[in-house]
Amino acid sequence: MSQNDARGQVEHALAEIVRETLITRQNIQVPGLGNFRIVHRAATRVCTKRGGMEFIPPRNKIRFTPQA
């Protein structure tokens, strides 16, 4: 196995692990890159300019904090 192939496998394994961790709503820290985490946004209610009201459903956001 060449060096590039080995690096590609590690890269795919890293992406897969990060993805699976985020799906399970857990945080994961990649050394030298940053921290991935899931932030939950509750449902909100917003008044529109026309006097109506907009209901925004809850959602999960993926937040990334780069490592300094």
Place this chain on the structure above:
Amino acid sequence: MHLDLTQEIARRLGSSPEAVAPLLEEVVQRIRQKTAQGKTARLPGTGTFRDHGEGLVFEPDPGLAEIVNASFAGLGAITLTQPTQVSETGKVRRGRRPRRSMPHASRRRMRKHSQEHVLPGIGMIVIVGIIAAGAWFMLADRTADPARPDISTSVSEESVPGDFSSPEETLPRESARPPVPVPPGANDAIPTRPAPLRGDEDIDRTLGGYTIIVFSETNEEHAWNAAQSWREQGFRVIILPDMQDDTPRYRVGVGQFDLLEEAARTRDALAGSELPQDAWVLRL
């Protein structure tokens, strides 16, 4: 975490953590270098990294974002609008709060400004009303006051020379009755004791004319006594009962004259001698 991630990759690849660690660092360094050059580095199936000078930014893959929000799948934003109302004129009115014609502060300023001009006007009206009411009460009080001869003058037209329009008017009060003016030189034609003044017969009121009031009392008995005294002196007398301010008053008159001028001249000629100084003429 570092060791866990390295061990997890090594486990999945069937390698050792020591062999995976440098490869993992190399992968991270390549991402860093690529983003530092302004390019986009992609992590397969996860997302992309980019750096526009504000630090490393991660953009998740749409598929990953959808999987993360799998529990909220199918939920979208719901917008509720106010029901529109159609007025009688056909205009579409939305259920909004009506817009003010002018800002609230301006309305308040205008209200205050108008009050500053309206209040003094109201105050002036009130003051004028109070003054008018006070004047009306004062005049009404003076008219009803029997002790004010100046007001009673207007009530008793009998003593006013030349005014014979209302003989049935209220009799004048004798106490402050001023003498009826008589033209100078008229005394020459008056007899010393005119026939209408003296006689055996009392005055007949039904014949009308004028008499000279010489006595006035609220006591009827005193009036009868006074009339008897004047009768004994040879005068033709009459007792004239009257009501003044809800009080009965009895006047004694002497003589009966057809003309006011004749009665006045007689009164002027005999006042202070045979008649009292304050004798006055009254229409019968």
